[in-house]
Amino acid sequence: MDYYRQPYCIMTLRMSIDCNGCYQRIRRALLQMEGLESHLIDKKHGRVVVCGAAFSPQDVAIKIRKRTNRRVEILDVSEASPAAPEGGPGHMP
Template sequence: LSPQFYCMTLRMSIDCNGCYQKIRRALLQMQELESHLIDRKHGRVSVWGAFSPQDVAIKIRKRTNRRVEILELREAAGPGG
């Protein structure tokens, strides 16, 4: 049984280049994520992959030391699906 494939949008404050890099590094370290997109202008981070949304949000929060707010969560078709 593989985890469900999700597309999740998070709201985070990305005020500076350092914050952006920190968030990016945290995302790149997470194997369960298929891909991610960081929208600096609107302070949004979107991630795709087969993961448990709660765990990913907590992981990002721990690694970046910032408040993470889940704005949207929807099930997506898996890779090749």
């Protein structure tokens, strides 16, 4: 399995996060989606960062919009390769 060579996407969204209820709805919607590995929700700045391999940014934005009933604006989508552990697979320090 060549895990470290898969395209890895990082997407930044802008959303209105007014209260803890909004935060929880966004969090639940992200946790239910497949293909996402991690997320970061910044309530203060109204930003949501989603990371994962092989997901469609438009599909994620649409699903979040439908599940949270909030306006979603895609700010940035970039591809990166996840950092391989030092020494490669199976390396013991």
